Amino acid sequence: MTALVSKPKAKTPNIVLFFIDDLGYGDLSVTGALGYKTPNLDRMAAEGTRFTNFMAAQAVCSASRAGLLTGCYPNRVGISGALGPQSHTGLSQSEETIAEVVKAQGYATGIFGKWHLGSDEEFLPKQQGFDEYYGVPYSHDMWPLHPWQERAKYPPLHWIDGNKPGKEIRTLEDASELTPVITEKAVGFIRKNKNKPFFLYVPHPLPHVPLAASARFKGKSERGIFGDVLMELDWSVGEILKELKSQGLDQNTLVIFTSDNGPWLNYGDHAGSSGGFREGKGTSFEGGQREPTIMRWTGVVPAGRVSNKLLSAIDILPTIAKLTGAKLPKQKIDGIEFVELLKGDESKTPREEFLYYYRRNSLEAVRKHDWKLVFEHPGRTYEGSLPGKNGQPGPAPEDHQFPKALYNLARDPGERYNVLEQNSEIVAELEKIAAAAREDLGDDLQKAEGKNRRPVGTSGKK
Template structure:
């Protein structure tokens, strides 16, 4: 009997060993770090042509990853752009427009599903350190939108009594928010100089605390949105004045977070994404960035307002030293992260498309062929297919023809400039200077069809047309 039992145990062990040899270990879920910089222009990194300062950590990230040159913010303004990033939807689909003020009762509807909620269901730790700007009432804050931790500012740090625009003198004091509770007041520019280092410190701490589980770290830096402020370590260090100092400190922040990933042995299992919410606020002159030769800037649907410097890095997965010119948008980040992490997509309709294969280097893939340029509340100002962009006649902001401001004071930027209908070919004319509408009636007709379908789906204030598939923003208490 003893011999039979021993033989049985040996056979069982052999079967288990054979089965184990044929089983691949479960792939480790990647960490995600998402930098979302405020008002950064396409030309504001040294790798994209900036002068007077350098961004060595971001240049290194570009060398070790892929730079996307046709990456679009979903809308060229703060709150709308952030709502789109986190939900994978055009912001007008989820009812968010413009930049929500401190007394605005509106916020991102808690019914919407964010990146944080989707990956949290997959066992991810989730943290946001920086600017939220999707509703400052408690029901709209990050802890109610899928994040485990939040430390930052609830809206743009120019929404305070010290802003040079007179109407903002009535704004309430600006406080840091820790979790759901107000913290230290940001009273002046010296206090504002703590923004970048404090956010960086909390982000690094989050990585250390969650090194043994997958995490989603969202770092929406409030700068270089005005008012500009740099810590003593960086003040006066650039040849570009305070704007260059701020960019050097933001680059340092990226470097510190990347350094911590390596120190914790997480570097090779982490996708790092760096992009911006919209282009530069050009009427601030020497306190604003550069659109890198593209037309106009923040608050416009021209390329200078929506085309963003974008870098993605994941050693061994995302090709190093690569430049990808395919059309993509911030709304595509959610479905891409969902696929990489095994998370389900939101139950409601989204507009983003996943680009995992393209991210990994398959240039035969073209995930996005069209893009819609919306602005104001729900105005369809342009449509794009491939390299063709049809701009519709619309009133809008322009920085051209006005002298920019200086030393933190804004210059003029009229909001009622009348733009004519025009067609641009962005390969030959990325600055959108040569209207070729009359020469290409068949292209115009094709793009008009895309616009009509968009108007049916999402609406168009310019044509007083309501969309069939828009959802409402969250409504809080009037303040």
């Protein structure tokens, strides 16, 4: 009798996840940027798939990162806004991150870049499933050189190595080391872990202001310092892709490139482009939440493809879990896995709906397929104000009153034509989605608490 021979277990992929800060939809040359080129990202798009309908979890730093790493709408896990260095709150240790999910599968885990989910030690990455951390704890404008004088009472900004403060970032010259140092650390992590599966998270702090580029790139673009910074970020992606190839890992690594939110438009020549979408960072319009997104996995993700299916950063965790054989978090998440779509099956539509929450817990819009219903709400607007120059911000009023409106994003991606009165049945359908969201997650504008929100982590410090 012939003995049965078991097949060797399929190798699970490495994951490299780039998360760029304040990158606009139009900030890559493959999406229309002018005055500089991003050849490595253009090549990554040619070798992989570009997702054109990919939403940040929320259009602001900490909330967006919480959504990415937990697979939840940020308000479900109690995170809103951009946590300051003295907030003494952060992502609760009861929440499970992508790092914790894959670590249980034997993955090495590393983060090099900006964390921004709590700067007290109990909230830092090593307490959230990461083996290694080297980066900055929050946005690098939260320092004594902040351009807004009334907010310039920040403590010194330090690199964090593991759990301990390292070198202080005192000047723009110091800040010019952000991209090269993070790149060097990420490349070193790949070399160190080339013989085991790994999850490498690279949340670059730039092009969030203040902008700074190393001597190698400063003055190299026709777009000023912003273009220089984008050229250096593109170089960083290229160095990491090159290292994957040199280590023979190219065929077994899923590389994801996306952003936390749209451009901070009132910074003018120091801000990016929303690519024609309405508004930018800090808003629930497409310019705030729709992100340039590329995914590449040689031989698995189709090359040169564009997918227009609706997806969100909250969908990355369940997708990685399925690819790696990991268990999903024990608590409820909102993400939907899109493995079959990722691998090229365009008949799949994993996500039909998306909720646009902002501020502490305000439901500002809901979407189903191409229809987006925006509720009356106060919010930030960049329109009608002259943007700033040379690193100084122009006005961006936070109390603009937006009216209720319905947009057909298939025909009107710029959200300019309110077709509310012509589509009462669609409005009614979207209102039902909103009612369910308010029952589940609440809505400050409607004074609804929500049944299934979880508390933010608190350190007890004052």
